[in-house]
Amino acid sequence: MQSYAWWENVILGALLLMVVLWMQSGAKSALQRSKNVPSDWGGVLLPLGFVVLFVIFLIVMV
Numbered sequence: 001m002q003s004y005a006w007w008e009n010v011i012l013g014a015l016l017l018m019v020v021l022w023m024q025s026g027a028k029s030a031l032q033r034s035k036n037v038p039s040d041w042g043g044v045l046l047p048l049g050f051v052v053l054f055v056i057f058l059i060v061m062v
Contacts (some may be wrong), residue, residue, distance in 0.1 A: 004012070
């Protein structure tokens with residue numbers, strides 16, 4: 001696999017910096033809004049539990 005030329009690295013770095021700066025304000029406002037919302041861990045843990053049980057079921061079936 002070839003490494004990038006120096007000018008390609010500069011362009012990729014500039015693009016990455018632009019994307020980070022572009023998304024910074026949206027991420028900051030999303031974090032502010034999330035502090036005012038009640039947490040809903042049941043909505044995360046229930047599907048995650050089903051996935052864990054399904055994986056255990058698949059392992060037991062082998």
